[in-house]
Amino acid sequence: MKRWLVNTILVVYIGAFSWGILCHGMSTLTGTHPAMYFFVWDMFCGWANYEKRNFVIGEGVSGTFYELDPPPWGEMHPFGRIGRRHYDVSGITCVKSAFNTLRHTDHEPMARIYVIEQNWSKKYNLPDSLWYMYFSDRKDPTLYYHVQYVVNGDGTPIEASPGWLQIQQQLVQASNPRVQAELQRSMPFMMIEKQSNPSAMPSNAFLNPALVQQPSAGTGN
């Protein structure tokens, strides 16, 4: 290859890598273009303390509930022993998978489609041998369910909310009495965001001050 061409490739490539490191280090412009995904090395993004799984359920017009994901023909296990749907952190693509299942199966008309997340404390992932070495109490995980998305049978979004863990974090932040008082005094507002994709659901949700009055995370005994 011509020397000038090689040198150009080297400069461009090393420059792109350096730009990625700089943007990542300064936490800026990392989401400007899909190409940035190839130059930002944020492999350790932090892992939540709760394990999460997604359930995708269809409610037929007869009131019967159906499993939409995993589909009846089986699901892919991309990185381990669990299905692809569980790697969807936001849960939004589960809706698309649900409609794909509906397209390729025989079923009654659907009234609603739900994306429900299931969470549990990761300490219950420990095998029994380790559990009983370090814990005196019974291994009895509490499962926290949360309806994240509700969609009409024709695909119209009805309800969307942040994830369960995000809500718990908001509750903890709002448990401050001064913040609660401010919330009571402030007018509630609706976030209206311009969607470039009409089929996408809003990711921001209205934080109901009444919800803040409920017992906050960690006091559920």
Next chain:
Amino acid sequence: MSTETSPASLGLRNPIQATSRFFHATEAPYGMALIRIFLPWTLFFTHIGRWFYTREIFSTDGATTPLWNAYGYHGLLPEFNGEVMVALHTLLLFCLVTASIGWCTRISLVVSTILFTYTNLLDCIGTIAKYSCIATHALLILSMSRCGDVWSVDAWLKGWSRRENHWPGEARIAWPKSEAWARRLMQLCLAYVYFGAGVTKLKTTEFFSGNQLVSWMITNVNFEHSLGEFFAMHPALLIVMAYITVVWEITFPFVIWAGWGRIVALTIGVGFHISTYFLLGLTTFPALCLSMYFAYLDENDFRLIAHAMRKVARKHKEMWNRVAALWPRLNPPQRAWLPAPAAMVLACCGVAVAGVGLEHYIDPYGERRPEGRHTLKEMDPEFVAEMMRPAPPIKDKDVFFSLDVGSFLAGNVILQQQTTFKAGDKAIAQVFTVTPHVDMLVSCDLHDSEDRVVHRSSTIIGREVQRGTFTYQLGTSLEPGTYYLVLKNGSTEITRRELNILPGPDSPVRAPLAQ
């Protein structure tokens, strides 16, 4: 030992010349050839399982989740129907194999790079990951390199047969040489990846406390990793590993070029990637990165390795001859019916058509089954009702991850769990809470065997804090016997740990009680 040197050590007085020599020195591309041989197989095994779901995850006949949508670039690249995607995905698998064996190497690698990147981009949930980005870079660099010049079908067809070329470094061998810039780019790619990953960890405040690593070790989204679960209960070791990892990642680009720094950095790297399998259950990522490590071996290293292998072969001559006799001695064809690129194009077409036919036969959606299309599985309404109910507030037992007891703190965590103490010893209890949680008044009282409080100790654990530590001086006045550390949130008991206190050297001698 390698004579490889950094651009700086090549001559600080003339950095331009040194840099030019760093990138443009000529060598036989052994390292790149080995990457070409091993890396495509890693990707092949990653994608072969996905082939059966091509229609579902990569085509408009399924539910694609393109990465460009997540960045707001809707419709950035075209999406194709099931048949086209099956053909392209089959072609990708075929080209990965031909790239590995080195048949029409450059075409195979270029096609692999394009199709691998495109298919990955189509599935941001279950296919694209940071390891696939590294693989994209590796494939791109390989496709620009002369990695097919050695140890390949292309080289064999050109007459570089085994008869003429035995080992690297033998005087009568003249493998084709090319400039080292592609291998340097591969080295720099991995160095940048490590440096970036190190920056990420430096920005993650909870990384060095070991708390996030504990979570990581017990996450069940990858394959089994029993060693990780064990380490999760020994956070002090995780903290040590966290520091070693970050120091290694940040210094890697600066020490990897020569001398002991290179040996140490590569040794830690090999250990690091192998440990990600046992600690985290990762498979593709370590295989991919380890195959890229061949870029750090230069021509001289291969001579040394070949020399050592020759010595072993001579030492076990009989066995070596037997093995060598089994090796097929194929001479390249004198005359070919078709030039290799034309044969490659025909093979690609045939493989793609065969792939589409096979997928049609498999019928992944089951739409042509004799019993008709699939029907949906009904769910238990009670289970659905349970899921629909509003979630309860987080239970205290979930906020409190563990209550560790020991006698020595390292890195602000208990170094070694211990439940037997002598009177006069110091005992340390540490509660590990997980976020999110509210501000809490937590007590950890010492109770005797009849559940009477012997010692009270409490602390406030703020919402941002994950560990609370309680220290007890187990006085000689304590009766030897069984005690309990009782953890309470407010007035609610969370858990308790049993302690055994033995008589200490200064314990008063007590007369036995009358029977």
